[in-house]
Amino acid sequence: MPWENVSDEEAIEVKYFGVRGCLKFFYILSVLGFASSVYNLISPDPFLVELYDGNLGLLQTIYLISIALQLPFLVLTPIGHPLMPSLSIICSWVYTIFILTFAFEQDAATEVMIAEGVSPEIVAGFNTGIAILIIGTTVLWTWYLLCSKRVNVTYRNRVRDWELVLRAR
Secondary structure, X not given: OOXXXXXXXXXXXXXXXXXXXXXXXXXXXXXXXXXXXXXHHHOOOHHXXXXXXXXXXXXXXXXXXXXXXXXXXXXXXXXXXXXXXHXXXXXXXXXXXXXXXXXXXXXXXXXXXXXXXXOHHHHHHHHHHHHHHHHHHHXXXXXXXXXXXXXXXXXXXXXXXXXXXXXXX
């Protein structure tokens, strides 16, 4: 369905305008993820440090990048900035590519799991499952930011054609 642009005043009148519903839920999850990343940056979990073979620098880099890439969503969402959806999509894909490229490079986690008696096939399947989960989550997040009525009316000032017809009655 095509989208129609509306004025700021008209957008505010639409019932989907504002940070509510799923958008608010995602915002709260992002705040918790951000707080977790900051906490882990300051006080890294010894188990994660061991999984990264003592490479504290890489682990802290992952958390710093995570923090930096969450900031556009966390800052731009409450103020209703029109760049929020586009920047959030870009940051999500950059983070996904980063995690799949660098975070999975560490063989220490695989070695620890194998040392614990887990078969290499299960470890490979686990890593593949995690990669699919990360990519799937990013695809769903992108779809939500592109297709959500709330995101479109709040940040892009546009509504579906049929909503204009209903409001005109």
